[in-house]
Amino acid sequence: MSHSPQRRSPPDIAAGRVSADGLRANFSDLHPPLTAHEAVVEADRCYFCYDAPCVQACPTGIDIPLFIRQIQTGLPQSAAETIFEANILGGMCARVCPTETLCEEVCVREVAEGKPVKIGELQRHATDRLIETGEHPFERAPETGRRVAVVGAGPAGLSCAHRLAVNGHAVTLFDARDKLGGLNEYGIAAYKATEEFARREVEFVLSIGGIEVRTGTALGRDIHLGDLVRDYDGVFLGLGLGAVNALAAEGADHGESRDAVAWIADLRQTRDLAELPIGRRVVVIGGGMTAIDAAIQAKALGAEEVTIAYRRGQEAMNASAYEQELAQTRGVTIRTNLQPRRVVVEDGSVRAIELERTRLDADGRLAATGEIVTIEADQVFKAIGQAFVPEGCSGGEGEGLALEGGRIRVDASRRTSRAGIWAGGDCVAGGEDLTVTAVEDGKIAANDIHAALSAGQQQAAE
The missing domain is CATH 3.50.50.60 (FAD/NAD(P)-binding domain)
Known part of the structure; x- marks a missing residue:
C-alpha cells in the first residue's frame, strides 16, 4: 500500500538559507577546546590505572594514563610527545575518533559512574598546544640513503x-x-x-x-x-576507497541524487558555505558515519526536513549511539527498516523517494514486506558505503x-x-575504516619497512 501524498510541492534547492552568523554557529567546534584549568580538573578524574583498559582499547596504543598524568602535572607538551610517539595524527584522532566506543567506553569511570574521563578532549588539549608552537617533537635520524x-x-x-x-x-x-x-x-x-x-x-x-x-x-x-x-627500496600503498557503492533504485542516478562522500568533499572545499545550495527537504540513505555527517551538515545549511533512512533497525546502524543522538538533537529524523525502491523524478526534478518497509525473517535475514512509504525530497544523498578501486x-x-x-x-x-x-588503511582487507586504525597500519608498515631496509644494509655491509 502506498502512502504517497496526492500533491507534491515543487522542488526547492537554494543557497543562503542561513545567515552568516547562523552558519558560524552551526559549523562551530563540536567540542570547544578545554581551557588549561578545565584540562587539569578533568585530568584529576583519571585513576591512572595500572594495565589500563583504555590503552588496550586504543588502536594505536597511546599510553593514556601517562599523558593524562603529564597534563595533570602541568606538562602538556610532554603529554603531546607521548601521544605523537604512538599516533602522529593524534590531533585529528582526538577530534574524530569514536572514543565513546573505544577508550572512553572502557574507562573505569564510565563503568563505575557512567561518566568517563574526557580522553579525547584531553588529547586534543595536549596536541593542539604543541602544534601551535610550530615546533616538531622529533628529530630525523641520519640519512640512510634508502x-x-x-x-x-x-x-x-x-x-x-x-x-x-x-x-x-x-x-x-x-x-x-x-x-x-x-x-x-x-x-x-x-x-x-x-x-x-x-x-x-x-x-x-x-x-x-x-x-x-x-x-x-x-x-x-x-x-x-x-x-x-x-x-x-620500498613501496607503501595507502590508497583509501575510491569508489562508492551503487544505489539499486530507479532514478538513483539523477543529478540531485548525490553521493554523500562527494557532497561532503565539496562542502569541505567550499570557501563560502552561504553559496552551497541545499534542499528544503533532504533524505540521506545509509546508517554509517557518512550518513550522519551528511544529514547534520544538510540541517546546518538550512534544510528544514532531514531524514536518514536505513534498511535495518537502529541498533544495527554502524554509526555509534552517540552520533545517532547527536543527529537527532540537531533536528535529524532517523527512520529505520526502510530500503529505497525509487527516486521519484517529475519534470526533471527530484520530488520524493519511495522506500519499502523491511523486517527480519525467522532466520534473521532482511526481508521486504511490500509496503511502500514515500518521503518528499528535493535532494537525496547516498551514503551506502565505499569500495576499493x-x-x-x-x-x-x-x-x-x-x-x-x-x-x-x-x-x-x-x-x-x-x-x-x-x-594499509581502508584499502586493505579487514580494515575498520577508521582514521585511527589507518594511522596504526601506516605505523606498523613503516616499522617493518625500516626493519627490512636495515637488515638489507646489514647484509650488504657483511
Whole structure:
C-alpha cells in the first residue's frame, strides 16, 4: 500500500538559507577546546590505572594514563610527545575518533559512574598546544640513503611517511588530489575539524623533513607499480576507497541524487558555505558515519526536513549511539527498516523517494514486506558505503597484488603478496575504516619497512 501524498510541492534547492552568523554557529567546534584549568580538573578524574583498559582499547596504543598524568602535572607538551610517539595524527584522532566506543567506553569511570574521563578532549588539549608552537617533537635520524615511495597521503600514508622519515629514509609521498590529508581533508564533517586543522596537521607532519610531495599524481595513470618497485627500496600503498557503492533504485542516478562522500568533499572545499545550495527537504540513505555527517551538515545549511533512512533497525546502524543522538538533537529524523525502491523524478526534478518497509525473517535475514512509504525530497544523498578501486594494483605482468574481499590482502606486518610492497588503511582487507586504525597500519608498515631496509644494509655491509 502506498502512502504517497496526492500533491507534491515543487522542488526547492537554494543557497543562503542561513545567515552568516547562523552558519558560524552551526559549523562551530563540536567540542570547544578545554581551557588549561578545565584540562587539569578533568585530568584529576583519571585513576591512572595500572594495565589500563583504555590503552588496550586504543588502536594505536597511546599510553593514556601517562599523558593524562603529564597534563595533570602541568606538562602538556610532554603529554603531546607521548601521544605523537604512538599516533602522529593524534590531533585529528582526538577530534574524530569514536572514543565513546573505544577508550572512553572502557574507562573505569564510565563503568563505575557512567561518566568517563574526557580522553579525547584531553588529547586534543595536549596536541593542539604543541602544534601551535610550530615546533616538531622529533628529530630525523641520519640519512640512510634508502628511498621509499608512499602512494596516498591520507592517514595511513602520512603516518607511514612520517615514521620512515624519522628513521632517516627519504620518502616521496604521492597523492592523486591537489591537497594532502585524504578523508581528513575531504571527508570529515566540517564541524569536527574547524579552522583548516587538517591542513595544519599535514604541515606539522611534513615539518619533520625528508618527505618530498607530489600531488596530482595517480597510481595507474601517472605512476605505475612496477616502476615504483624498480626505482625505490620500498613501496607503501595507502590508497583509501575510491569508489562508492551503487544505489539499486530507479532514478538513483539523477543529478540531485548525490553521493554523500562527494557532497561532503565539496562542502569541505567550499570557501563560502552561504553559496552551497541545499534542499528544503533532504533524505540521506545509509546508517554509517557518512550518513550522519551528511544529514547534520544538510540541517546546518538550512534544510528544514532531514531524514536518514536505513534498511535495518537502529541498533544495527554502524554509526555509534552517540552520533545517532547527536543527529537527532540537531533536528535529524532517523527512520529505520526502510530500503529505497525509487527516486521519484517529475519534470526533471527530484520530488520524493519511495522506500519499502523491511523486517527480519525467522532466520534473521532482511526481508521486504511490500509496503511502500514515500518521503518528499528535493535532494537525496547516498551514503551506502565505499569500495576499493584496484587501479594500478592488478594490471601488468608481474605487478598484480592479491586481493581479499575486494581489497588488498596483507599480513600482520602489512606486507602484500608482492615483495617490497606494503599497504594499509581502508584499502586493505579487514580494515575498520577508521582514521585511527589507518594511522596504526601506516605505523606498523613503516616499522617493518625500516626493519627490512636495515637488515638489507646489514647484509650488504657483511
